[in-house]
Amino acid sequence: MNLNHDKDGVTYAVLSYLMWGFTPIYWKLVHHVAPGEILAQRVFWSFIFMLILLLITKKWRTYITFVKEIMKKPSLFWSLFTASVLISANWGIFM
Incomplete structure (x- = not known):
């Protein structure tokens, strides 16, 4: 340990x-502030932060490859889509 x-x-x-x-x-x-606006801001700024992080770490090509692989597998795409909807609903209810 x-x-x-x-x-x-x-x-x-x-x-x-x-x-x-x-x-x-x-x-x-x-x-x-309306909960929907807070949720929208959270999504928007998380996306911007992710882009900056990908550019700084120079992993954007890896990310693009990953997205292409997800798009080739519909079951994986829909699983991730469902997870994102549930997380958004969770935050919307929490707020």
Whole structure:
């Protein structure tokens, strides 16, 4: 057992609990914004962040190949599509 990994795990757990603890304060501060708008912003900025990350790491060609492979397998495409719809619904309900 690696002690550093244990310490990292505890650190990440504490940080995640702190983040979730501050979440109600965040929602209180943005109560005037429609949940659909928050969800749309989340999707948009996640997409922009992903593009920047792909450009910085120079993995955009790998990503394009991955997307092409998904498009060749309809069952995988629909599984991922369903997962994305469920995650979006989850966040919409949560907000």
